[in-house]
Amino acid sequence: MGLNLNYEAAVLVDTENLSREDWLSWRRRGIGGSDAAAVMGLSPFCTKRDLYYDKRDIRPVVDEEEGNWVAKEVGHRLEELVAEIFGRKTGFKVYAVRKMFQHPLYPFMLADVDYLIEFADGTTGILECKTTNYNCQNKWSNDSLPVNYEYQVRHYMAVLNLDRAMIACLYGNNETEFFIRCVERDLDIEEDLIAEEEYFWKENVEKAVEPPYTEKPDLVLESIRRHCGPAEKDADQVKLDRKHILSLERYLQLKEEKAQHEGEAKKLDGLMKEAFAGIVEEMGVSCSGVLKDGPVEYLVSYNPVYRTGIDKKGLERLKVQYPDIYDDYVNTTESRRFSVKKKGAA
Secondary structure (H helix, E strand, O other): OOOOOOOOOOOEEEEEEEEEEEEEOOOOOOOOOOOOHHHOHHHHHHHHHHHHHOOOOOOOOOOHHHHHHHHHHHHHHHHHHHHHHHHHOOEEEEEEOOEEOOOOOOOOOOOOOEEEEOOOOOEEEEEEEEEOOOOHHHHHHOOOHHHHHHHHHHHHHHHHOOOEEEEEEEEOOOOOOEEEEEEEEOOHHHHHHHHHHHHHHHHHHOOOOOOOOOOOOHHHHHHHHHHHOOOOOOOOOOOOOOHHHHHHHHHHHHHHHHHHHHHHHHHHHHHHHHHHHHHHHHHOOOOEEEEEEEEEEEEEOOOOOOOOOOOHHHHHHHHHHOHHHHHOOOOOOOOOOOOOOOOOOO
8 A cells, every 4th residue: 555654643642640540541542552463463462352352441350450560560660760771871862752642644553652762863763661570581582572562663653653663671680681672664564564453443443343363372261261250160051053063073183192192202201211210220319420432421410309389288287277377378270171072973
């Protein structure tokens, strides 16, 4: 279709003094940058169906917002620090913008950016501030960037009609543990993104048509759990539609294949233990050994693995003797196991 680049972003609302509820209400009027990856089916946290429910203000039965509030609050409170570190490292002028912008040509596209950058040549760019924990730094290795963040800033560049975005991420407690990534505007990717967002907004949200699940199975099952609610053992049996026959047959076939592979894996595991049993006997209580064969050297380790926990009987004693402590530290989480038994087969 070719993109029209002769426009200036409109200011939808000033966010400086908005309450969280009002801010969320304004966000539901369109698609924001953090929604873009979900629209593309690339979010690690959210399915397109989840996003649809949010825009239609359909609340999940199981609301787990409070469960990860600390991580979200840490990210929010450290935004200013991340921006300051970025400014010191780059020398660029960074300034906060407390406004929600709207694309004048595609009004369903909104942008609530963290900061804007004034580059040395006088041009303007976007700064998106992130935090992550030390164990997740591999997602940024080799100059890479999580794809959901890439689509977030591509969405922002489209709305604000800007050509460059920077993403700064703090993953430790000093300024050396810091990533900076630059994303240049790509009009081909932007065109695809706008098309997907337009279809989602007009064909799903506005027409109240649920989008299909297309994401990874674990993400889909988690979405279903949140919106259906916890299991009810006394609920009536559901008579399933015949359209599921092929899926059930496929499940049974895969289950049988998995059992065959597991049996082979157990056999190989046993043969491996048989191979090293004599070595373990010679090592005795030692955790390491070495064998040299000319230029070849075999380094052997046999290290202990300790796991600390409370067995079932211990939990029962704790519950009886110290019920208050039990209630404070023991919680029950639900997971559901899918199973199929085929009856009447030849």
